[in-house]
Amino acid sequence: MADGCALDTEKYSLLEDFNVDVEVEKQEFETFSLCFWVYLLDSTTYPSTIIRQVHSDMSFSAPFLVLDENKKMILLPLTLLHKEAPDPVNTASWTEVPNVSTTAEFPLQRWVHVGCEVSRNYMRLYICGKKVGEKVLTSVMTNGTNSDNVRRVSLFSVGGDGYSVQGFIHCAQVLPSTVHVNNHYTKDPPLWLSVEKPSTCEVDEDGVWSIVGEKASCGMIFSLDVVLSNAIGQPVRKDVQVVASLLYANSGTPVEKTSDLEAPLLVSYDGVEFSAEDKPCTLLNGCASLKLKISQHYSKCDKRLFCIKFEIPNNGSYPFLEAFTNQMRCISRTGGDSVTPKRLSPLVEGVPSRNGASDSSLSMKRIKLGEEKIPESEFEGGNGTSMEWGPQNQDEEEEEEEEEEEDQSSTDSDNTEVRGSMGSRRYTISDSTIFKYCLGNLTERSLIMKEITNNAGDEEVSEFADQVSLYSGCSHHGYQIKMARKLIAEGTNAWILISRNYQNVHWDNVVIEIEEHFMRIANCSSRSLTHQVLLSFPYIKSFDLVFDDATLRREIVAQDFELLRRICGCYDYITQENFEKMWCWLFPVATSISRGLINGMWRSCSPKWIEGFVTKEEAEHSLQSQEPGTFILRFPTSRSWPHPDAGSLVVTYVGRDFVIRHRLLAVDHICDSSERYTDAKPLQDMLLAEPELSRLGR
Incomplete structure (x- = not known):
């Protein structure tokens, strides 16, 4: 080195x-x-x-x-x-x-x-x-x-x-x-090496990562982001090398290469694969996205659990300069028995009231914490303004969208009867496309949506959203699908304005355009993003500035843009790929802010209800030593479009046992900000009515 x-x-x-x-x-x-x-x-x-x-x-x-x-x-x-x-x-x-x-x-x-x-x-x-x-x-x-x-x-x-x-x-x-x-x-601050969960894997209830491949004969290919930061979450702008190795999760011993087989763990550079232990990976400015592959011989062991260790060589044995993934399990989509997607009950058009009458106006006020799927049975007997906590042993940051089916062999003819009642279309989206979207990872879903928005009209896209919600059992997918056309179109236009035909654009030139697009989409001119450095403490994320009595303009300090920069995966210069990664997170957040139940909370100056652009670690730090029931609201950085929970809010709070917990706050069927909520309780009141929440953290 x-x-x-x-x-x-x-x-x-x-x-x-x-x-x-x-x-x-x-x-x-x-x-x-x-x-x-x-x-x-x-x-x-x-x-x-x-x-x-x-x-x-x-x-x-x-x-x-x-x-x-x-x-x-x-x-x-x-x-x-x-x-x-x-x-x-x-x-x-x-x-x-x-x-x-x-x-x-x-x-x-x-x-x-x-x-x-x-x-x-x-x-x-x-x-x-x-x-x-x-x-x-x-x-x-x-x-x-x-x-x-x-x-x-x-x-x-x-x-x-x-x-x-x-x-x-x-x-x-x-x-x-x-x-x-x-x-x-x-x-x-001291240094800290960490690894982030790949977007192409599922997370089981026991925390095991399921690496899903198309077929075992190709091995299991996935990407991992490795980051060298300091203890307060700031990236370290150093170019260092890390070495990756595959370990048996139960014993922590390295997986050894046997006979003439290829190495257990491979790393890919420009399409060429090398043994991970023989080819150190370079972290540029403290971060890198590594394309890894568990070899075919080892990926066939569906019941064997592995983990990957990253370490910085030639720096002594320091545990904080080592990073381990969760336990990993390799799963082949074509390796198990055939699973035919079963027909689910129709989507709920209105929420049944206590007297059995359907009231569609109540659906916009249904709020749910901690779980992603919303079974129809949960609506029975609801009053439309209740909140429910999910299981206490599940963490919002550790959940994935839903259990993946292991087979994609269903054809259009297999499902003609199921979808026959949907009527004819000007543009037909096949059943196989619907099921492929339901079973695909985020990258696959993104590619499917780009193709559909290029060929289908708004009516077909809306119908596709309903079908995916129907067969996946998760209505949140529909929100992401319906916003796809606008997200892609506005993101493309924004990049054209920012790049001016240059492949690399300096970050300082991007900041102004991002701020203008965010404020317009969020329908909020009184709270903006700014790159002014107002405070020196890295965990203080916002500060109230009174510009005049009419607007009470509030600014978010430089760390907000640092978070966006981290989501981009860039530093001084940004490429289109970097911009798209950031846009897929920022657009759903801005869209959620524009809606009626959240817009007022985002605008609020005192108290400040939504922290906004803070990481899970920063939120936990801000609540350390706080009393039970103290909470803050934030947007999770791990949820990007087309993840079904992109743009959702997370409640980070101190439990009765002083343990800091995170719960997803999914606000279902939120209407546009132009609609009135005359019969709905404010979201703030519903939060404070929860027994686990008593006061807003500062």
Whole structure:
């Protein structure tokens, strides 16, 4: 690896090697902050002491920072400064002294920033730049203390009690009172290698990725995005190499090549396949989309679970510079028994009321959380304004559109009777096309829609949407199909205006056009996208600016465009392919905002109901240490057209057990923004009526 591509790993050290001294009687350290990034391994046991304290008058060390039996971090008083400090000899007193504690479990296998601010009269605990607690204490030092008699306290780690805490520490510093904890948090975050789920796979209930191929004789081909970012989610603009290898999921051992067979895992460059272990992949500006293939011999093992490991070579054994996929299962569409798509019950045209009458006006107000499919039975006895939570063990970001059927052998003649009642058409879309769309991945669906919109009229497209909704059992597919013509047409026109016949366009030239198109489609002129840098904290995503009393114009800071840039997969220059990836996410979001139930919430200045362009990780970070019931609304970055949930909202909230959860908020049958909702409860009221949701996060 070239020197310019090497990573600086000197700032990473084992937690057990941590040791700093603080001269607490110096004026500049009367108030000090111990700040560091810590990465705890999953072998950590509880309770354990992370950092201990000792000074010259102590025979034994005492705890300073611990993890209790509930995996919560606790900051204890300093023996040299506070009367309430724990007795080093009496271990029972450690749990009785005043302390500052987190409310949520401390996470493992990820970087977390910890800040311990200590003064003579108080102490504060910060997690990832946010204060989680404060405790007023009694000082043991007097104002007449001789400053020449400098006293020093040592803070150190020995790997926990009995070396039970194992991990890494990064950039540990003792800061004077003049430097805030947030300065350390944003200054030099550690690195983190991650891999994103491929769009061409299904996710089973147990979290296993199902890699679906046309036939086992070709092996299983798929793409994975590998990203090197820092711990606060910002991309790292470094060109580094990663090596991919195929592992057995149950044991974690590498899959070895046998006899003369081809390598278990192959990587493709310009159509030429190489052994993944022999051909390192280059991350340009910290990211790359890799085309991989599990070889034919191994992909035939339908019941065998694999995973793929990515690592940065020649940089030591650092778990945060390694990334693993979920467990993977290879499935061939033609490998199983034939499955004939069964006829589903007709689409619901109106929602039955309690007295049995059909009221089509209620369908626009049906709101559902956490699940994608909406069976007809769920409408029975509904009042049209209720909300339902999905299963608590399912995460919105981990769900895929629906279980894929394993056969596409049904022909038009097999289904003539099913579709005979639909009548004649000017342009016929075959049954095989309908079923191919139902069973296809996002790329295949996108290609089908481009072909149909080029040849069919609006009536045929609408009918195709109804048929796909019918046979897939998911009405959300219909929304994406019906918006396809406008999405493709406006995206094509936008790119023509942006590119002006150039293949590569500088990102700064794209920003203005994106902003104008977004505001027009969203039907909202009072909240725009801007590239002004208003705040220095990377997790603060929006800020209220009052331009005048009439508009209360609100701006979204530069991180919104950074998120769009990440979705594009580009940096300084954007290609048409990059633009289309971004457009397929942005257009459904803007379309949802334009509709009546959401438009007002998006416009709202105070309170700010919809966070907008934030990632799942950023949303979780903003809710850390918040009370149960605190929630925010956001648009999921993993849902792009033609995914059935593209443009939907996600509720990220703190559960009763302080665990942060994500639930999809699917607003069905939303009418255009021009229609009135005189008989509907506001979406805000319905959210706050849910027992799991009590207050909006800030």
